Amino acid sequence: MIDIRKSLRGKYQEEEINVMPLVDMVFLLLIFFMVTTSFVKEAGIDVHRPTAATAQLKDKGNILLGVSADGRIFFEKKAIDLRSVRAHIERSLAESPEGAVVIVADQKSDTGVIVRVMDQCRLAGARRVSIAATRPGAKG
Template sequence: MNFQKKQKEDFDLNLTPLIDVVFLLLIFFMVTTTFDKETQLKIELPQAAGAQKQVKKMLEISIDAKGRFFVNQHEVVNSGLETIKKAIKQAAGDNKKPSLLISADGQATHQSVITILDAASQLGFVNITFAANEPQPKK
């Protein structure tokens, strides 16, 4: 009897799919993990022992959708540059170069804002701020 030895097949275990699954799990856990963010440093500030800080008077100039001007909630009769300058100067009073807040309606023309900026620059205002609404978060 002639028995032949069966050749043993080399058994290879393919690890590629296993490695792919491990990497996918790793990526999944990395993406879904939430981390705590430090929003601010926790420090103790020293107490001030000086005089109280004086609150600066801020002039507010509003422009509505129709192009009407309001200086500190009082409507300016004419929208001319000289009239606006007089109204701003009168509202400022003795205050040397107060801060200026411009709040224009979203439908107001750009020219009306430029007119206010021209009047403010001719009067020597350098601290000018624009008011804006914070956008609502999308739901």
């Protein structure tokens, strides 16, 4: 409550709300969510994956390569040449040494292109190279 006598004499000071702790807390939460968020990298194309009854979910440190039905190769939403696959995979493995390479190929893509992409991945030093598939009855 305002003291009238103090305000008339000029000794009254207005109360202030200190918002700095609130700002500090918001920044701490922002940093926390930025650090704990995992970013999903996509191959860059929409494909119709083949189905496989033994398909397994792999969710840790995947490096994705896309192969379209017409044989084009995509890495991080960019079309790349077969000759540059090895360099891209080497760079990605340097950033994430435990990463597994997953080739997301269209079911109508040429097997020869997929084999050459797998070969380039292995030459780049990838120990785990697999092809993405969906389980029968699953959407995707």
